[in-house]
Amino acid sequence: MEYEFHWNVVFQTMPELLNGAFVTLHVSVLAMLLGIVIAILLAIAKMNNSKPFCYVATVWVEIARNTPALFQIYMAYFGLGAFGIHLSPYVAVLSALVFINAGYLTETFRGGFQSIPSTQYSASKSLGMTSIQVYRYIILPQMLRRIYHPMTNQFVWSILMSSLGILVGMSELSGTTQRLQSLSFRTLEFFIVAAVMYFVITKLVLISSSLLSRRLFKGEV
Amino acid sequence: MNSLFTPLSWNDTGFILTGVMNTVTISVVAIVLGTLLGLVVGFTRAESSKLVNTLFGGVLDILRSVPLIIQLILFSTFVGAIGYPLDPFVAGSIILSLYTMAFMSEVFRSGFESVHQSMRTSARSLGMTYWQTIFYIRLPIGLRAVFPSWLGVSLSVIKDSALVSVIGYMELLRTSDQLISRTQQPLEILIGVGIFYFIISYPLSSYGRYVERKMAI
Amino acid sequence: DQLDTVIQRGTLNCGVVLDFPPMGYFNEDNEPAGFDVDYCNDLAEVLGVDVNVLNLTWGDRIPSLIAGKTDVVIGSTSDTLERAKSVGFTYPYFVFKFQVIAGKDKNIQSFDDLKNLKVGAALGTTYETEYLAYAEKKGWGTDNYTAFKSENDAYLGLYQGKVDAIISTNTNIATKLQSEEFAGFEAGPFVPNYDDVVGLIAKRSETAWINYLNLFLVRQIRDGNMNEAYNKHFGSDAPADLIQSLRDNK
Amino acid sequence: MISIQNVHKSFGDLEVLKGVSLDVDKGEVVSIIGGSGSGKSTLLYCINAIENIQKGKIIVDDIDVHSKETNKDKLRQKLGMVFQQWNSFPHMTVLENAALAPRIVKKMSKEEAIEIAKKELEHVGLGDKFDVYPTKMSGGQQQRLAIARALAMKPDYMLFDEVTSALDPELVGEVLDTLRLLAEEGMTMICVTHEMSFARDVSDRVAYFHEGIIAEIGEAKQVITDPQNPLTQKFLSKVR
Amino acid sequence: MISIQNVHKSFGDLEVLKGVSLDVDKGEVVSIIGGSGSGKSTLLYCINAIENIQKGKIIVDDIDVHSKETNKDKLRQKLGMVFQQWNSFPHMTVLENAALAPRIVKKMSKEEAIEIAKKELEHVGLGDKFDVYPTKMSGGQQQRLAIARALAMKPDYMLFDEVTSALDPELVGEVLDTLRLLAEEGMTMICVTHEMSFARDVSDRVAYFHEGIIAEIGEAKQVITDPQNPLTQKFLSKVR
Ligand SMILES: Nc1ncnc2c1ncn2[C@@H]1O[C@H](COP(=O)(O)OP(=O)(O)OP(=O)(O)O)[C@@H](O)[C@H]1O
Ligand SMILES: Nc1ncnc2c1ncn2[C@@H]1O[C@H](COP(=O)(O)OP(=O)(O)OP(=O)(O)O)[C@@H](O)[C@H]1O
Numbered sequence A: 001m002e003y004e005f006h007w008n009v010v011f012q013t014m015p016e017l018l019n020g021a022f023v024t025l026h027v028s029v030l031a032m033l034l035g036i037v038i039a040i041l042l043a044i045a046k047m048n049n050s051k052p053f054c055y056v057a058t059v060w061v062e063i064a065r066n067t068p069a070l071f072q073i074y075m076a077y078f079g080l081g082a083f084g085i086h087l088s089p090y091v092a093v094l095s096a097l098v099f100i101n102a103g104y105l106t107e108t109f110r111g112g113f114q115s116i117p118s119t120q121y122s123a124s125k126s127l128g129m130t131s132i133q134v135y136r137y138i139i140l141p142q143m144l145r146r147i148y149h150p151m152t153n154q155f156v157w158s159i160l161m162s163s164l165g166i167l168v169g170m171s172e173l174s175g176t177t178q179r180l181q182s183l184s185f186r187t188l189e190f191f192i193v194a195a196v197m198y199f200v201i202t203k204l205v206l207i208s209s210s211l212l213s214r215r216l217f218k219g220e221v
Numbered sequence B: 001m002n003s004l005f006t007p008l009s010w011n012d013t014g015f016i017l018t019g020v021m022n023t024v025t026i027s028v029v030a031i032v033l034g035t036l037l038g039l040v041v042g043f044t045r046a047e048s049s050k051l052v053n054t055l056f057g058g059v060l061d062i063l064r065s066v067p068l069i070i071q072l073i074l075f076s077t078f079v080g081a082i083g084y085p086l087d088p089f090v091a092g093s094i095i096l097s098l099y100t101m102a103f104m105s106e107v108f109r110s111g112f113e114s115v116h117q118s119m120r121t122s123a124r125s126l127g128m129t130y131w132q133t134i135f136y137i138r139l140p141i142g143l144r145a146v147f148p149s150w151l152g153v154s155l156s157v158i159k160d161s162a163l164v165s166v167i168g169y170m171e172l173l174r175t176s177d178q179l180i181s182r183t184q185q186p187l188e189i190l191i192g193v194g195i196f197y198f199i200i201s202y203p204l205s206s207y208g209r210y211v212e213r214k215m216a217i
Numbered sequence C: 001d002q003l004d005t006v007i008q009r010g011t012l013n014c015g016v017v018l019d020f021p022p023m024g025y026f027n028e029d030n031e032p033a034g035f036d037v038d039y040c041n042d043l044a045e046v047l048g049v050d051v052n053v054l055n056l057t058w059g060d061r062i063p064s065l066i067a068g069k070t071d072v073v074i075g076s077t078s079d080t081l082e083r084a085k086s087v088g089f090t091y092p093y094f095v096f097k098f099q100v101i102a103g104k105d106k107n108i109q110s111f112d113d114l115k116n117l118k119v120g121a122a123l124g125t126t127y128e129t130e131y132l133a134y135a136e137k138k139g140w141g142t143d144n145y146t147a148f149k150s151e152n153d154a155y156l157g158l159y160q161g162k163v164d165a166i167i168s169t170n171t172n173i174a175t176k177l178q179s180e181e182f183a184g185f186e187a188g189p190f191v192p193n194y195d196d197v198v199g200l201i202a203k204r205s206e207t208a209w210i211n212y213l214n215l216f217l218v219r220q221i222r223d224g225n226m227n228e229a230y231n232k233h234f235g236s237d238a239p240a241d242l243i244q245s246l247r248d249n250k
Numbered sequence D, E: 001m002i003s004i005q006n007v008h009k010s011f012g013d014l015e016v017l018k019g020v021s022l023d024v025d026k027g028e029v030v031s032i033i034g035g036s037g038s039g040k041s042t043l044l045y046c047i048n049a050i051e052n053i054q055k056g057k058i059i060v061d062d063i064d065v066h067s068k069e070t071n072k073d074k075l076r077q078k079l080g081m082v083f084q085q086w087n088s089f090p091h092m093t094v095l096e097n098a099a100l101a102p103r104i105v106k107k108m109s110k111e112e113a114i115e116i117a118k119k120e121l122e123h124v125g126l127g128d129k130f131d132v133y134p135t136k137m138s139g140g141q142q143q144r145l146a147i148a149r150a151l152a153m154k155p156d157y158m159l160f161d162e163v164t165s166a167l168d169p170e171l172v173g174e175v176l177d178t179l180r181l182l183a184e185e186g187m188t189m190i191c192v193t194h195e196m197s198f199a200r201d202v203s204d205r206v207a208y209f210h211e212g213i214i215a216e217i218g219e220a221k222q223v224i225t226d227p228q229n230p231l232t233q234k235f236l237s238k239v240r
């Protein structure tokens, strides 16, 4: 193999790479939080069968699930640009991720809700609980356990997909890597380091998520 | 001097169709190879010891925890650097297939494991051999059980195939990117692309959910 | 070595950045065209082989060489000493000036007028680096800066109004300004104190191949091919100072 | 006293209860037997106002269950109910399961609620399981938990819907023993059951349900050992 | 003849069978009763060579079941077995379920296999269900299918492991009737069961299992109605 590795170039730029990794984390966390809020609304809209809302929710979910993430990002960036709506690369990637997260999480939430046997509801009711109490103490806590893992996976997915920021010039981890490697042309070194960083980030997320779940959910479901 | 910007015209149909065909081709290749490899790996994992599983698991984990786009760039650069440059289609197919395999193997593994131990035992009690149990009982039942998940992974592969554009494969999204540069009409072109993915993906994903619902009953 | 490989293979894999008119672009038949593409053709011809033009983004150029997808990249690659540690440069084959293009209403007189404007450039280009260095020196920060994945995306962004101004090369700007779409824009100041001298790039280890390419460049000027290509894509003879500086830099 | 008066109930086109009348006095234990789909569970749900009715009336201690004015959540505190599937709350310990409703529905202090919960759990023989999660327990234990949970609300009536039919045969005994204990303590109970010997030995009266009506009702021993209605005879011969 | 001689079997540290001996003659019907976890299923699995044993011997028609030389797949053809649940293959019709093993294990022609399968399905009363998928049938029908499927292999012995305990009470009868029919036809059978009346009426002998040993064995009526061992007495009083 003729290729000689020059690692020192990469290490010199470590602060910038770490900064990129921070942006990656940042955009994924935000995309997740906003996605959750919207997904809750969409899931409620879908389950209530109130026509116009249900329709909007369905269209949202189906488009999000059935088109590539890359397409969403282009659409947010240049597609909206054609209407004079100018999103910065950060906001474009963020809104595409929020859009998709919301779409997938809607179904997760709905599934989680429906997976709670209706007998839990009647049993709680038979104890004299009001509907709000049933949700507060019985349905939602159980639902949270069931959607916790899918949500973690969605979060990891967001982290990985934010790497598409490279294609709209966003300075997250991949974009930063691309920029830095073009200065010195040390492609392999930079992308290897980026790959390792992604791996570490996702593993850290998964580990902390399972630690958290052990604290949150003591009984099994 | 040539004009730089020319609007979309019927001339471009062939060009777009090539992009469409390329997207379809690489998706099909990745799904087929990913499924076959995934079957083998999934079966091996379902049947083998913890140690083998951990080893396999580690490799699969890497494929699942590094963004596809980085894998594509790294792989295609790396094979070139060691002196075996690959055509974007070949390099893209390899990585996309491996990536697919990583997800498919989990799907099939759970499929194999979903066939209850008692059902395997009752097949054995009829005098069937180990392999007969696999081919007549576990494979058909397991595959049926995971069909919706298989379809789900396949659809995400079709969507993820858009990323192969980064190593220069002229699939649909890269084709349209080029047209956008020339025509400066991003909206029309992007909407067209979106519709294309949607009409492939939507009916299949609806069907998958339908099957899933039917199986749940 | 590479030279033999190309001749034996019978095809030259020539990388060009095809979103950088008039150096490289797609014509209305979606075929590659431009100054760099003509150079590829000329090179293939003297080698006596077929040509295969590969479309690259700025960021793809080096990976494609290392990956062996291209034998040579004729892609306006600025010859920095940092990069020369990774890749082999030929003699310069063109000199650009970096320039600002912005809406006429922005009325940009000097480079410092960019201070409070939204500025963009293509990711991984030398002018991006130059702009960022300048901005840092002046303490402008990077909040107003937008990177685009390609030159075309940068122009599209400018056209759509995502950014107020972009940094590009004088050649590309001149070409763009000839089209109706960019009637409302004008060329602004040059990036201070910077001539972008560009060369062909090949694998660093392939000295014989780079030798050959150097001779090819010399012959392009001597035989008039350079002037011809310039004429075809810029609509005038190559300026004497450009020819002179190319000769000087040898 | 629970008084069921000519109750009709349909799900869409399907008429499940076709005029059921039954009075259950304070302290009485009534068992309901009958084939699958005959409407036994539905009747219990109607008594508890979980399902509404189309015709007739159900009166519990002078309260018209299905009247608009009735506060149903309040009413249900009078009526403890235990279902066929174990519906313990899987995300809470046994003690939390039993203490939840007293605390949030009856607004007891935490200490009070826990005290009552502990008492009732001991009552059903789960005194050693306070901090266990229900999913770790056998079906029989989960059913006893469900009974304790209902009892902790100090209900005046208990409704049991086939509480043993999802259990392994060996676990049936422990749950039936708990019911027997309650009956001896004078609790008013309506039990839907498949356990004929339980119905015979523990209840005062047995009602046989057939396709939405009470086909036969009478003194427990008589209905089980010497049924008058040919339908009852056929049903009993099938379940032995 | 099945001869079980001082069989010991452990899962890891857990000794499940602690020296079990039992001879079952041709034509005999032996029922095994006992508490959960006492090792009843494990014994059947050992007879069928699905589990190996640590000590002792099991001989089926002069074949040492656990010897290295024994072709276990071949041996299992002699021994039909039906389990508590998960018996039918959901991806095949009833007829295909029953015809599969004769065809692929006994290498019969398709026609032969189907003929035998049809005969045995009619035998258990499923003559009208050939093309139905098992998931569309009741639990009782699925269990009868499992019996027919085992019979289609023309086994010399049948092992039944609580074949009715996952069934709704109303469906138990039809399956027990099928077992009764087989017993009358002279099939040699070992039945693990919770149905005491079945054990009493149909079997020749009953063995009571307690924690991995046979605590009591004897003539069926005697063991069920007049058990000698206090453990048996206690167990029987619990399950009634
Ligand atoms: N929520 C519902 N919607 C529609 N139909 C229902 C509903 N609940 C019950 N049914 C139908 O009403 C009929 C009576 O049901 P019910 O549960 O009362 O029977 P059951 O006597 O309790 O039977 P089992 O012994 O099987 O529990 C059945 O045909 C059932 O399918
Ligand atoms: N494959 C296994 N690995 C480990 N332990 C096992 C295994 N199979 C059974 N056991 C254990 O062996 C013991 C006896 O199990 P077995 O299934 O034989 O009991 P059983 O008498 O059939 O009970 P049941 O009436 O519940 O079916 C149990 O404690 C069980 O947990």
Ligand SMILES: [Mg+2]
Pocket (backbone or CB within 6 Å): D040, D041, D042, D161, D162
């Ligand atoms: Mg019921």
Ligand SMILES: [Mg+2]
Pocket (backbone or CB within 6 Å): E040, E041, E042, E161, E162
């Ligand atoms: Mg068992």
